Amino acid sequence: MKEYCFGIDIGGTTVKCGLFNVKGDILEKWEIPTRTENNGVNILPDVAATIDAKIQEKGIARDTIAGVGVGIPGPVNEEGAVICAVNLHWGYVELEKELEKLTGLTVKAGNDANVAALGEMWKGGGAGYHNVVMVTLGTGVGGGIIVNGKIVTGTHGAGGEIGHVHVEDDEHESCNCGNQGCLEQYASATGIVRLANRMLAATDKPSVLRNEEVTAKSVFDAVKAGDELAMEVAEKFGKYLGTALAVVAGVVDPEVYVIGGGVSKAGKIILDYIEKYYKKYVFQGSRDCAFALAELGNDAGICGAAKLVLG
Amino acid sequence: MKEYCFGIDIGGTTVKCGLFNVKGDILEKWEIPTRTENNGVNILPDVAATIDAKIQEKGIARDTIAGVGVGIPGPVNEEGAVICAVNLHWGYVELEKELEKLTGLTVKAGNDANVAALGEMWKGGGAGYHNVVMVTLGTGVGGGIIVNGKIVTGTHGAGGEIGHVHVEDDEHESCNCGNQGCLEQYASATGIVRLANRMLAATDKPSVLRNEEVTAKSVFDAVKAGDELAMEVAEKFGKYLGTALAVVAGVVDPEVYVIGGGVSKAGKIILDYIEKYYKKYVFQGSRDCAFALAELGNDAGICGAAKLVLG
Structure with a gap:
């Protein structure tokens, strides 16, 4: 039974993170800095580490986690790869694949403006x-x-x-x-x-x-x-x-x-x-x-x- | 096993009709006039009659027919109802429901410009x-x-x-x-x-x-x-x-x-x-x-x- 998921919003200065239950309630919110130096190579490992730390902290069983959703300030193709994200100093990054390898969880990625629209449709002005x-x-x-x-x-x-x-x-x-x-x-x-x-x-x-x-x-x-x-x-x-x-x-x-x-x-x-x-x-x-x-x-x-x- | 389907394009002066196999080959094409008088009440019965005649003529078993697709010069909602179609002298017409009753076949309707786009994607300039x-x-x-x-x-x-x-x-x-x-x-x-x-x-x-x-x-x-x-x-x-x-x-x-x-x-x-x-x-x-x-x-x-x- 899936009980939890993570919602991650990667911006140019901070990564906003949320732990949700599958009904959509936000259980916890926190932020980490976005380390854009060295073409942003640390960003995904940092995200994986903060997710892992939260899983440990909360004593969540991994098989109860539905996955990790990620919003990115740049175009994301149908395969979940980022074409480029200037503010993250990224070129082409196979985001879903890489973050799945790092976390062992299902990952879905989307452009941040599109993802925000989905959020507003789900629980906001477009509900x-x-x-x-x-x-x-x-x-x-x-x-x-x-x-x-x-x-x-x-x-x-x-x-x-x-x-x-x-x-x-x-x-x-x-x-x-x-x-x-x-x-x-x-x-x-x-x-x-x-x-x-x-x-x-x-x-x-x-x-x-x-x-x-x-x-x-x-x-x-x-x-x-x-x-x-x-x-x-x-x-x-x-x-x-x-x-x-x-x-x-x-x-x-x-x-x-x-x-x-x-x-x-x-x-x-x-x-x-x-x-x-x-x-x-x-x-x-x-x-x-x-x-x-x-x-x-x-x-x-x-x-x-x-x-x-x-x- | 479904083998055939009909494609019907209802215009203001003629109804274009096609008999297709499920691979998408046009087996036969013909036209009937669009009778728009009396708020176009004859249009759907005419379509049903010409489909029925073709089924008889070809000796097609009804259970081998996947259904009837229909294009309409007006907006069609998600329930397959036409909101209005000025050129057919139609107001609100529950097209899919009515034509299903008349033909005994599955019917799917769409706006003619949208349907033409689908056709071009399938077998034309957008293939x-x-x-x-x-x-x-x-x-x-x-x-x-x-x-x-x-x-x-x-x-x-x-x-x-x-x-x-x-x-x-x-x-x-x-x-x-x-x-x-x-x-x-x-x-x-x-x-x-x-x-x-x-x-x-x-x-x-x-x-x-x-x-x-x-x-x-x-x-x-x-x-x-x-x-x-x-x-x-x-x-x-x-x-x-x-x-x-x-x-x-x-x-x-x-x-x-x-x-x-x-x-x-x-x-x-x-x-x-x-x-x-x-x-x-x-x-x-x-x-x-x-x-x-x-x-x-x-x-x-x-x-x-x-x-x-x-x-």
Whole structure:
């Protein structure tokens, strides 16, 4: 009888770890540092060691463990190999195979944004749905697509890479990906700051944003206070993201969009700006769908990873 | 032992029918008219009657028939019910249930664009692939998305409705769907004519298109003859469609795009215009994928319908 599983979320600075029972309750959470030096060769041995230590500490019988789910900041192919993960200093790593050898447990790996989407579908803002699009608005824009309860990995592990869909022809600065006019350049935390600074520079309109450091948070705080220029920034943000999600609807026609990441801490107001343009541009047949804020915060990754292995 | 199945493609004027063996060979093809009068109440009884006649004619034992697959010009939900099909004068019709009652055979139904995509994946331009995006450029623009060999139906049956993704803010004419700036307004046969007429009206530039009726075919014939204005029309067509497909890549990251419908008869030249902009705007990770012309023509529907029931 399987009773436990591990959910592991490997990020560029820390590895978040969770011990779950098979019902999905988090029994324990902890972190270890991500040792990225030497092309990150220590990362998987460190993960195996911390899992082993937890098994010892808890006196868990190995044959009661369903396995280990792992989220990775990079594309993961159908064979569970990581193509590359810049933030871990990894090139091609046969993650599932290597970690299975190190732990003696079943391992399932997925891209972190996809895994977070699975977590939110399981126990968060997308609970009760099986067709979910999750958008993570952080330093960048990540995405995860779930169709009939399964992650859409994509041929090159690039399924759900909606941060890099093209939304603006008139852009002369480059995105981190090398293209110009990506959604990420307007809808990420960094992108919102960029939009705001551009608009502040373009007019003399008074704004509370002129008196403080401009962040995604300060922009939406100003929106809530009725600041006109901040509201124009929010309109632009909503137009880019809402229009892009309307296009996503024309591809997978989901039940719910779950919006997470640091920007989503501004709350329901961001959904209002996104929905306004989504409703304007979406095909009528897909108009009736839900928008929700992510609920799991930093736990989305470990929850989704656990769900990967629980199936 | 199952030996046979039927693939049925119900269109607004004719019902295309095919008798297949389970290996997928078409044994026989025929058509019957689509009787749309009286809210199309005769359509399913007519289909059942023609299937029954073929069974009698061929002396096929009923228990050797795997079932009947049906493609419909409208959204079909997970329960095999049609939400509405304007061209058949249908509202909500429980297609699978009703046709099973009429025929005594297993019935599987799907949207015609999705079913055509399945057909092309099975035996046409997408053969050998499991992650396929099919785009049909006819009077309108239809789409079908296949992920891991399965049609993405979508929550409201609107998966793959890429003809109605928003691609142009500066559009003042309405699409048939009621929105403005849909892909269909620029990339369908009708859309290409509209683009050409607009450009002919906007300049005095000489063009062979001024001497003849403008059709999608005449535009691409002129492109092949080196007509400068026609080439500008083709660039616009390629930019709208290529950019839209680059966005589709950011959602499902397919292996191959299959382009069909009347416009695709212009041949490989349309792929060149599409790929040019696709490659420009797509996320690097999805850049390496194939573009192919559809190969099954009018048989895509009956083939995909047969595949629906063969699984």
